[in-house]
Amino acid sequence: MPLTVPTSARRAAPLPVFTKVVVAGGGPVGLAAAIELGQRGIPCLVVEPRTTVAHTRPRCKTINVRSMAHLRRWGLADRLRARAPLSTKWSQEVVFCTSLAGQELSHFTGVFGLTAQGDRFPELGQQAPQYVLEELLREVVEELTPCQLVTGSRVVAVRQDDAEALVTVEDQEGRRSVVAAEYVLGCDGPRSVVRDQIGSDYVGDFALRPNFGMMFRAPDLWQRVRHRPAVQYWVVNRGAPSLIGPVDLEGLWWMIAIGVDRETGERDGQQLIQSAVGAPVKAKIVSTDPWTARMQIVNQLRCGRVFLAGDAAHLNPPFGGHGLNTGLGDAVDLGWKLAAVLDGWGGPLMLDSYEVERRPVQAAVIDAAVANMSVLSAELLHDGLEVPGPVGDRARELANARIQETKAAEFHALDLVLGSSFEYSPLTAPDSGEATSGHHQSGNSGRPGTLLPHAWLSPGRSIYDELGRDLTLLVVGGEPAGARAMFEQVCRERGAPLSVVDLREAGLRDRYHANLMLVRPDQHVAWRGDGPPQDPVALIDRVRGARMIEAPDHSRTSRIRATEEEENVCL
Numbered sequence: 001m002p003l004t005v006p007t008s009a010r011r012a013a014p015l016p017v018f019t020k021v022v023v024a025g026g027g028p029v030g031l032a033a034a035i036e037l038g039q040r041g042i043p044c045l046v047v048e049p050r051t052t053v054a055h056t057r058p059r060c061k062t063i064n065v066r067s068m069a070h071l072r073r074w075g076l077a078d079r080l081r082a083r084a085p086l087s088t089k090w091s092q093e094v095v096f097c098t099s100l101a102g103q104e105l106s107h108f109t110g111v112f113g114l115t116a117q118g119d120r121f122p123e124l125g126q127q128a129p130q131y132v133l134e135e136l137l138r139e140v141v142e143e144l145t146p147c148q149l150v151t152g153s154r155v156v157a158v159r160q161d162d163a164e165a166l167v168t169v170e171d172q173e174g175r176r177s178v179v180a181a182e183y184v185l186g187c188d189g190p191r192s193v194v195r196d197q198i199g200s201d202y203v204g205d206f207a208l209r210p211n212f213g214m215m216f217r218a219p220d221l222w223q224r225v226r227h228r229p230a231v232q233y234w235v236v237n238r239g240a241p242s243l244i245g246p247v248d249l250e251g252l253w254w255m256i257a258i259g260v261d262r263e264t265g266e267r268d269g270q271q272l273i274q275s276a277v278g279a280p281v282k283a284k285i286v287s288t289d290p291w292t293a294r295m296q297i298v299n300q301l302r303c304g305r306v307f308l309a310g311d312a313a314h315l316n317p318p319f320g321g322h323g324l325n326t327g328l329g330d331a332v333d334l335g336w337k338l339a340a341v342l343d344g345w346g347g348p349l350m351l352d353s354y355e356v357e358r359r360p361v362q363a364a365v366i367d368a369a370v371a372n373m374s375v376l377s378a379e380l381l382h383d384g385l386e387v388p389g390p391v392g393d394r395a396r397e398l399a400n401a402r403i404q405e406t407k408a409a410e411f412h413a414l415d416l417v418l419g420s421s422f423e424y425s426p427l428t429a430p431d432s433g434e435a436t437s438g439h440h441q442s443g444n445s446g447r448p449g450t451l452l453p454h455a456w457l458s459p460g461r462s463i464y465d466e467l468g469r470d471l472t473l474l475v476v477g478g479e480p481a482g483a484r485a486m487f488e489q490v491c492r493e494r495g496a497p498l499s500v501v502d503l504r505e506a507g508l509r510d511r512y513h514a515n516l517m518l519v520r521p522d523q524h525v526a527w528r529g530d531g532p533p534q535d536p537v538a539l540i541d542r543v544r545g546a547r548m549i550e551a552p553d554h555s556r557t558s559r560i561r562a563t564e565e566e567e568n569v570c571l
Helices: 007-011 028-038 065-073 077-083 130-143 193-197 262-277 323-342 348-373 389-411 414-418 481-494 536-543
Strands: 018-024 044-048 093-097 104-109 147-151 153-160 165-171 176-186 202-217 232-235 242-246 252-258 284-298 306-308 456-458 471-475 498-502 516-519 525-529
Touching: 018 028, 018 153, 018 165, 018 323, 028 044, 028 130, 028 147, 028 323, 044 153, 065 077, 065 323, 065 414, 077 130, 093 389, 104 389, 130 147, 153 176, 153 193, 176 193, 176 323, 193 306, 202 262, 242 262, 252 262, 262 284, 284 348, 323 348, 348 389, 348 414, 471 481, 481 498, 481 536, 525 536
Parallel strands: 018 044, 018 176, 044 147, 093 232, 176 306, 471 498
Antiparallel strands: 093 104, 153 165, 165 176, 202 252, 202 284, 232 242, 242 252, 471 516, 516 525
C-alpha cells in the first residue's frame, strides 16, 4: 500500500494542475473509486461539496456481502465493523407486525447475508448507516498518498479532447480552478453535473406513491417493543403502514412511512410514530426526508474520457438495500480497469467493457427493487389482524403466508448479489472444452465471467485473500509447470502483472472443474482450463482488453495489436 502523510497537511494542499483521474463527488461511490485507484498508486483528485458527513440521515443501511468482500480486500472490513452501531450478532431478523407493541405476523431469519452460509462468501453483510461507511472511506482516501480529497468545492464543468479532460472546480467563495486529467468519474449523484456535461440522460420511470422518511430519537422505545430484536420492523396497520428500525441501541431510529407526502409527514410526524409503535412513546424527530422512488438508468455510462457511476448513473427503489452496493460495484469495476490502462497493461477494450459489464447488473438490480416495491406494508393490510381469538389467528395466518410468498426474495437475495456474470464481456474468454466435458454443472462452478466461487482454505483464511492485486493464476490441479511458465512469460512480455498461487493441496479441482483459473482483480474468472491455452498470447491480450487485428494468413506472428488511445467519441 502507498505511504501515507498526515491528513492535516493534505487538506491544505492546493488543487493540482494535472492529475490522472478526477472524481466528481466524494460520497461512498466516489471514495471507493479513489481507494481502488489509490491503493494501486494512481494519482486522483476527489472533489466533494460537503465539508462534513451529516449524521441526520442514515440513507443506505445495508452493506451487502459483496461490498464487504471488497472492504476485506482493501483491509477495511474489520475497521467498519468496529464502528457499526449494530453488531451482526445482535440480530439477523426482519419482523412483520401490526405495530412494535402489537401482533407479530411473520419474520425472516438470516436476512441480508447477516449469517454465514457455509463458505459462500468471506464476509457477513453489515447493517450500518451510510455515514459510518462514508466517514471511514474519507479517512482512508486521506491516508493514501496518491489521493487528494478536496471538500467544500464542486465540479461545475467538464471539457475533453483527444489529449485530456479539463475539469472546472469551484470553491465555496466562487473561485474557479481548472484541473487537467486523463479521465473523469462522475460520482456526483442524481443531480450530476458531469452527466449533464456529457449529454447523458436518465431513462425510466418514477413511482407515483410518495414516502416520508424520518429519523427520531426515542430512548424508551425498546421498552415498548414486543418482538424479537430485528434490523427492520415492517408495520402493517392502517394508521402508519411503514418500515422502522434502530440506527443504534441508544434510542436513535429510522422510519419510512409508506404513501405519506411531505405536507402530511411534516404535519403528522409524531402521530405516525405513535401509530407505528402502537403505544405512547416520547420521540424527538431529528430529520425528515420526503422521497419518491425512481427506476432509472442513463442512456450512456461513458463519453470518451468521462464515466458515470453510482446514483449519477442509475437509481432504484431502496427496498432490498441494493442501491449503494451497486454503486460500490461500479467503483470497483472502473477503478481497477482505469488503473490497468494508466499503468500501461490495459488496452482500449478494457474501458469499453465497463458499460458492457455494469449495465446488465444495474438493470437487474432495478428490476429486483421494483419487484420488492410491488408489495409493501400498505399492500399487506387486512381486516382482523389485531383481533384476538380464532378470527384474528386466521387473518394472521393468511398474512404470514402472503408475506413469506412475496417478501422472501427481498431479504434473501444472495443469488442476485453474488450471481453477476460477465460471460459476454470482451475481457472474458469462452469456457474451454476440457474444463466442462464430462461434468454436469449446476450453479456457479467457476465458469468464465462469474465470481470465483469462494472457499475457506483454513479458519479465517479465504481463497480471496490469496489473490494478487492484478491478474492471478490459480493452480488447483494437475502438473502445470509448463503452463505456469507460459503464463508468466506472456504476461511479462505484455506488461501485465501476474501472481501465481499454487493451491493443489486444497482439493478445489473438482469444485472448479479445471486445473487452472485465471482471475481478475475483482475476483471474477477470466478463463479456466486443464492445461495451457492454445494461444496464450491471444488469451492474455483478450483479458487485458488489447485490440487485435488478424492478418489474412491468421499466423500468430503476423497479428497486429493496436494499442492506440480510444477515440474521443460518446458511445
